[in-house]
Amino acid sequence: RMPERQRFTIFHEFAHTLFPDYCDFLPQHQDADKEAADDEKEFENLCDIAAAEMLLPADDFGADLKTLDRLGFEAVHELRKKYIASIDATTYRLIELTDSIPCAAIFLVDQKGDHQGRGPLWVRNCSKNSTFKFYFRPGVSPPPNSVVVHCYKNGVETTPPTKETWWINNQPRTWLVQATKLPAMPDFPEYPKVVALLFPSGYGKK
Numbered sequence: 001r002m003p004e005r006q007r008f009t010i011f012h013e014f015a016h017t018l019f020p021d022y023c024d025f026l027p028q029h030q031d032a033d034k035e036a037a038d039d040e041k042e043f044e045n046l047c048d049i050a051a052a053e054m055l056l057p058a059d060d061f062g063a064d065l066k067t068l069d070r071l072g073f074e075a076v077h078e079l080r081k082k083y084i085a086s087i088d089a090t091t092y093r094l095i096e097l098t099d100s101i102p103c104a105a106i107f108l109v110d111q112k113g114d115h116q117g118r119g120p121l122w123v124r125n126c127s128k129n130s131t132f133k134f135y136f137r138p139g140v141s142p143p144p145n146s147v148v149v150h151c152y153k154n155g156v157e158t159t160p161p162t163k164e165t166w167w168i169n170n171q172p173r174t175w176l177v178q179a180t181k182l183p184a185m186p187d188f189p190e191y192p193k194v195v196a197l198l199f200p201s202g203y204g205k206k
Contacts, residue, residue, distance in 0.1 A: 033059035056083050056093040062131045064096060070204060073158045073180040074195060087182055091195055097132075103199050106136050107192035108148060108184075109194045118143035121152055124192050132198070134168055142166065150180040163201050174201045 041200040061079070068075050071094065080090040091105045105128075108121040118141055126136040142148040143166060147159040162180040175198040185191040 015111055025142060025178065052089065052093055055085055055089065061093055062097045065094065071098060071199070072103070072161060072178050076180070077158070084103055087180060088192070088195060091197070092127055098129055099131070100131040101199060101203060103197060104132045104134070104136070106196050106198065108142070108194045108196070109190055110152065110193050115139035118144065120198050121148060121194060134173060136168065145157065147177055148179045148194055151181055152194045155181065161204070175199060176201050176203050
């Protein structure tokens with residue numbers, strides 16, 4: 001495993017010991033929690049929250065965000081190197097602690113499963129801040145000409161922010177979209193392959 005991913009996992013497992021009843025739950029990190037009971041899922045989520053705070057402290061990370069001229073994957077890559085964190089953990093934290101502008105991150109997989117749509121990518125999960133009004137349901141496909149697809153098919157590390165229109169709940173919605181490739185996880189084929197950041201279409205205009 002990559003060192004930055006190992007660090008989050010170590011903090012997650014350490015967080016287990018912060019709860020007096022931690023021995024009642026078996027480790028359910030990664031994809032194992034799909035079949036877990038609701039209380040186990042809640043416990044694992046709490047451990048993820050604690051791990052994020054230990055790895056990417058809110059006060060320090062939030063202060064760093066305020067020094068940035070612009071949010072995007074350039075900022076994510078800069079911050080993940082500083083905190084020695086993974087792209088996905090840093091992206092989640094950026095979304096969580098950004099309150100100055102509506103933004104969301106969508107994580108996409110190339111495993112169709114029961115998903116409908118043409119692919120080659122499908123939304124696995126969506127993370128958004130409180131001011132981003134829309135939600136991407138699992139299984140939604142991006143437009144075929146999206147930078148998300150371009151990033152996946154052509155192995156592009158990070159795309160430029162591009163204005164795109166996506167159809168959500170049968171209605172067109174336009175955002176500024178930027179995508180970056182996630183490291184391969186051979187042991188977890190359902191792990192996201194690409195993550196995209198979405199901002200208002202006019203973001204960055206002066």
